[in-house]
Amino acid sequence: MSVIGEERVRGGVFREISAEDEETQPTEIQSLCMNCYEDGNTRLLLTKIPFFREIIISSFTCPHCHWTNTEIQSAGRIQEQGVSYNLKIKCKEDMNREVVKTDSATTRIPELDFEIPAFTQKGSLSTIEGLLDRAVAGLEQEQPIRRATDPEVANKIDQFIQRLKKLKVMEEEFTLIIDDPSGNSFIENPCAPQKDQALSVSYYKRTPEQNASLGINDAEPEPEDKPANDLDTMRNEVLVFNTNCPECNAPASTNMKLVQIPHFKEVIIMATNCDSCGHRTNEVKSGGATEELGTKITLHLTDSSDMSRDLLKSETCSVLIPEIEFELGMGALGGKFTTLEGLLKDIKELVVMKNPFICGDSSTTETAEKLEQFGKKIDQIIAGEMDVHIILDDPAGNSYLQNVYAPDPDPEMKIEKYTRTFEQNEDLGLNDMKTEDYGEVQS
The missing domain is CATH 2.20.25.420 (ZPR1, zinc finger domain)
Structure with a gap:
């Protein structure tokens, strides 16, 4: 202190x-x-x-x-899921992307069959070019000793260093993959608020081996003689458990309640309030299983009164606004139970007000102006001055947008059910999930 x-x-x-x-x-x-x-x-x-x-x-x-x-x-806690960034580097501008790489991240360049394993380097805040410079410096460090003791190996490493240097001056395109089981690495999206076509981000559940490498113990199974939870009691009570504030890490309490959404399903709402720094956060998770089909909800905004519609966005839901070429990927903003206006304000705060690349040394006039214009467009949508469509695409089928005409159909809202692709099932962890033959008793 x-x-x-x-x-x-x-x-x-x-x-x-x-x-x-x-x-x-x-x-x-x-x-x-x-x-x-x-x-x-x-x-x-x-x-x-x-x-x-x-x-x-x-x-x-x-x-x-x-x-x-x-x-x-x-300085933050280890995230609930690991993260993997796959960036296709095609031009010199991509070399200036800022990168946060923690010591638990693995860095790979498939075209060179090159890999920097986890925990072999300290964490760094750099650029793509800086990552390559650091890799070259690491390989060159022991070259004088290798030339004296093993000239053949030293010669091969010299050739490999030259290939890395050629990548730095963009003599050929290559792919950079950063896989971090702690979920704390990051690659800049210079196209924000639009989707970056060259960058794909995926989240995954850590394996027991990855948890062990991060010093995390898997949760112990509940005792078999523990009585089952009474759902009727849970619906009428607010459960409170101790946790830590995600902002200042001070002890805080989280309230959790099971809520039935009319014409939809039960959800779990969790809210955390920190008495130390005043930070407040809320999160919503589905109380049921993953649906057999994905859900795509399209709402045509025709009046400012649409902003008061209740909305449930699960953590697996993407948000699209085609008219302004905006897409919010799966996992961003987490799960939320709010109104349509609240969701748009959260999007503006995330993309514009909390974007580090519009201030300080990282800022460029072009990026700042682009994000400022995006913020104005969001304000116009909230005020009902723009004719746009809001699309909620949830492959897990656990998102919801209020139908103000219920139980009759909403003429401005379209709900589509679709079969998930293999890649979507992979993102949800369903391809490796076994749900059959658990009740069979071996004789």
Whole structure:
């Protein structure tokens, strides 16, 4: 507490980087240089990427041997799911994309059969070009020793280094894959708020081996003699359990209740309120199983009164607005039970107000103007000044948009059921799920 300062704690330990905010200045501490074993200086900056999450940036400099080292660590908790980024790099502009890579992430370039395993590098905040420079520097580090002890291996590595350098100057297209089971890595989308055609993001459930590598113990199974939950009691009660605030990590409580949505199904609503920093969050999860068919809901907005329609967006639902070429992918914003106006305001806050690439050194005039225009279009949609369609595409079939004409059909809303593709089942983890023959007793 004495190092960070009482005022800084009151304003939040992790603050957005701002030239006008004196509290965002780094903290300097004296530490040992692992190169010459003299005293050096480490500078720590606790900040947050608004479009992402909190990070700790550290930079070490030794005044004696001039050795330097920088690294980044995620200050947030390990996410519920792992994340995999697949980026097709086609031009030099792609080399400037910013990348957050944690130490638990695996980096691959399939065209070179090249892989940087997890936990072999410290986390970094860099660009695609910076990742390649770091890989080249790592391979060149032991080359003098290899040339003396094993010239053949050294020659092969020299050839491989030349191939990496050719990728850096874009002599050929290549694919970059970052797979992080902790879910804390990130690749910039310069096309925001539009979908990035060159970048695909997928989320997955960690294996027991990945949980073990991250130091996570799998949940213990419930005792067999534990009585079953009484659903009638759960419907009438609000359950409270202890947790930690996702913003400041202080102890907080989460309220959970089972709610029946008319003309739909039961859902679980969870709300967290932090007394320390005032942060509030809510999340909705389906109370039932994954539906046999996916659901696509298309609403034609004809009046500003449509903004008051109740809406349930599950964590597997994508949101599309074709008229402004906008797509919000599966997993973004999480599950929400709100109104249509509330969803649009959350989209504007996520894409425009909390986007780190419109401020500081990462900003460009073109990107800032593009996002500003997008924010104005969202305001026009909320005010009923634009004729657009809102599409909720949920392959799990667990999303809902209120029909104000119920039980009669809504003339402005179209609900389509469709069969999921193999890739959608893969994203939902259904291809590897066994649901048959569990009741058979072996003789």
